[in-house]
Amino acid sequence: MGYTKWTDEHKNRVTELGKQGLSSSKIAQRLFDEFGVNLSRRTVSRYLSTGHTSSRYDKLKKNTNKVKDMKRGTEIVINKDGSTTSTTTIENMNREKAKDVDFVLRAHGFDPEDWDIVSAKSNFWQQNSVEKGLIDLCQSKITVKPKVDNELTFEDITEILKQEIEPYTVKQVAHSAHNLVIPLPDLHFGVTKRQDVQNHLDRMLDVINKGYKTIVIEQLGDLFHSSQMWSSQTLKSTILQDVDMVAAWNDAKWLFDVLVTATLKNSTKVYVKQMAGNHSGNMEFAFMEYLQAKYPQVVVHNNIEFRDAYLLDNVGIMLAHGDLAPKNLPMLFANEFGGVWSLSHSREIHKGHFHKEKIVDEGGVISRQLGTVKPNDKYEIMNGWTLSKKELYALEYDSDKLVAEWHV
Known part of the structure; x- marks a missing residue:
């Protein structure tokens, strides 16, 4: 399109x-x-x-390459690569405001609707003023680029996903008093292709078809390899190997359409729990909006926090992508999710991020660091990170504890 x-x-x-x-x-x-x-x-x-x-950049480009605004004490330089560098002194800008992208852009005279920040640097100091006494000053230097007119915003992507979606409903049937949890960590679609998942999915469907009371699909982050559609990079702008993000979206839709349809037919309740990853958290949020629009019978928890927890009968499960505070997760579970913690008879943590499997009993909390079926990319091959097995799991629980671990 x-x-x-x-x-x-x-x-x-x-x-x-x-x-x-x-x-x-x-x-x-x-x-x-x-x-x-x-x-x-x-x-x-x-x-x-x-x-x-068109954006204001076209007008600025007609001017000279270097402009000084003496009234504002601002220097503007238009660079050869199409970006613009602005340096100015701002009074009463604290460290919190310096982290506010929209505030910084407006302080330099740029409309946040038209410009993106490429880089920003702020230096703070105090100075005596005859009129105001001791004042806080900040020298702010930013490099910005004009937003491309055909660049999709989050709102654009969400609206596109919801267009022409026909809601899918089925008659749900329970076949068991047990519950099933399907963790999906670090799929990295873009590097991962449909053929990399197909055999795992076939075996997963054999498990799902046994029938369960409740099925929970855990999207544990990094569903996509890139956070952008036209360039391959993480949320923090780390440049990655190029991937086809249109194909990545199609592969992700294919996987979840098959999974969600099967789980709806073989349970009385289906939940999708979202945990944003460091690669593609923004894309994952939009993808969850697509799932909720297409499958109104599914309860989609489109989470944007760093951690989450839920109660599955008497089993407490905490979710994290795995990159943040990995050593403190059991105590964070107890402190941040006291309700789930106090009501659960057994407790687990499900996480990913490191692309290798590690299961540890941490004071009675079973911490499951799950691997990935993603093929090794060039960076992993270069560093020799190629030895982890490629598996997905389905975890079966009765009302109180884990009773079966399916390797698919």
């Missing part, structure tokens, strides 16, 4: 729909329905407010 340039017909239609009170997202959808073009919500919003379809 590609993006196209604006025409006068598009502009006239946007203006007409805007006068009717339609939102930017709905106007973008109407243009897609009427003209078969896919204009971004951000561009539509910009045109409605300014009459322009």
